[in-house]
Amino acid sequence: MKKLRTRATGRARHVGVALAALSAAAVALSGCGAGGAATTAGADGLTIVVEGGGKAELQPIADLYTEETGTEITLVELPYAGLYDRISSELKSGTPSFDIAALDAIWLTSFGPGLAPLDDIAGDEVKADLFDGLVSEATVDGKFVGMPVWTNSEVLFYRTDLFEDPTNKAEFEAAYGYPLTPPTTWEQYRDAAEFFTQDTDGDGKVDLYGTDVKGAVETEWLATVSQAGEEQMVLDPESGEVTIDNAAHQEALDFYVSLLPFAPPGAAQLDWAGAQNLFYQGNLAMMRFWGHAYRQTPDDSPVKDAIGVALMIGGPGGVAGVPGAWYLSVPASGTKQDAAMEFIAFAYEHNDLAADTSLGLVARKSAFESKDGVAGFENYPALVSTLEAPQSLPRPKTEKWQEIVDSVLIPTLQKAVEPNADTAALLSDARSQIESIIE
Secondary structure, eight states: OOOOOOOOOHHHOOOOOOOOOOOSSOOOOOOOOOOOOOOOOOSEEEEEEEEEGGHHHHHHHHHHHHHOOOEEEEEEEEHHHHHHHHHHHHHHHTTTTSSEEEEEEHHHHHHHGGBBBOOOGHHHHHHTOHHHHHHHHETTEEEEEEEEEEEEEEEEEEEEHTTTTTHHHHHHHHSSSSSOOOOOHHHHHHHHHHHHOOOSSSSSSSSSBSSSSSSSSHHHHHHHHTTTTTTSSSBOOTTBBBBSSSSHHHHHHHHHHHHHHGGGOGGOOOOHHHHHHHHHHTSSEEEEEEGGGGOOOOOTTTTTTTTEEEEOOEETTTEEOOOOOEEOBBBBBBBOHHHHHHHHHHHHHHHGGGSSSOOOOSSHHHHHHHTTTTTTTTHHHHHHHHHHSTTOOOOOOOOTTHHHIIIIHHHHHHHTTSOOOOOOHHHHHHHHHHHHHHH
16 A cells, blocks of 8 residues: 655644644644744734744734734744753843744743743633643743743554444444543543454455554553552652652553553654654554644545544553643843733734634634534544543653653663563663653
């Protein structure tokens, strides 16, 4: 089967989100957009630095702002890593070339000291229209330092043609003792994954897998940790306690790897883009993936008209995803802080404009609700329900988070998805590594 066209965004790797997704689809909230020049707006304009996949989300808001106020908005695209490096170096220098920065949620703690508080434009009424996790993420050292502009979470994608097939429904119920429906629990997910792992063309080889297992990205396992009931994924930033080897993390990892028999080989190298392509090619019956992927199915996908979306599955602690949000922030050393905050307030007010972009992601609850019943936004109810779940918790607030992800979490997962892995020993070793990083 030919490889379908996909696009990727750096958000997916982090949440991406993620933005996940979090763009080009695999987000595959892995590659990121165009390289950005150091172009800045004129004296009366504003410059916003943004990750490549997120420019489309801001463009209609920027265009309307220019139309209504006459203020030129220059959106400077940078790859994910390049955006981080530029913001980091310019905040440290105290002479930023930008007036506003679009920040991944996991950067807020690191950059917080160099950001201006937005409390004057983020009162109780504003926060009430945002998910609790977004408000929590944006509050650093008691200051509200980022206004969410879009958010994301993994949800459940499934093949409606498979789940609604009468033969499949009868055979599943006969085998498992309950009706075939989109799974809501770990046990149901494992059952459905097992059932749909099949040799559909009779050549003696499995060509349809029930699910995938991603070893090259960490966020899906972190969602599983929250589903297990853990309140402090990986570590407690307040106490400094590393939790990664406790019972909930162990239970989550054991469930995660229990799906390997029903997933394609090569899990250790499977990332968001690879998993998304497998699903679009028709090789998977289900995948847990960032919600924006619903709007990015390639036209040449054999499953384009057979994709259903449901809220993320739940474990002993209930349903949980990892919020994958991006925020607009203002450098504390910026020379246009008042004008920048006016734009951010405008972007909040017109957040619903981002719904009709390629990613189709928004941040306000009311912006999600504005698309109730609208064709093409069938993923929104699942996204909202997952984001509102009590166990959909943000990642730990620590400036060491990205180092922990890159040097500990992903390598640990890649080892865990190999045959006969000792998950307890891996988590114990991960604890030691993380303690060395944060000490």
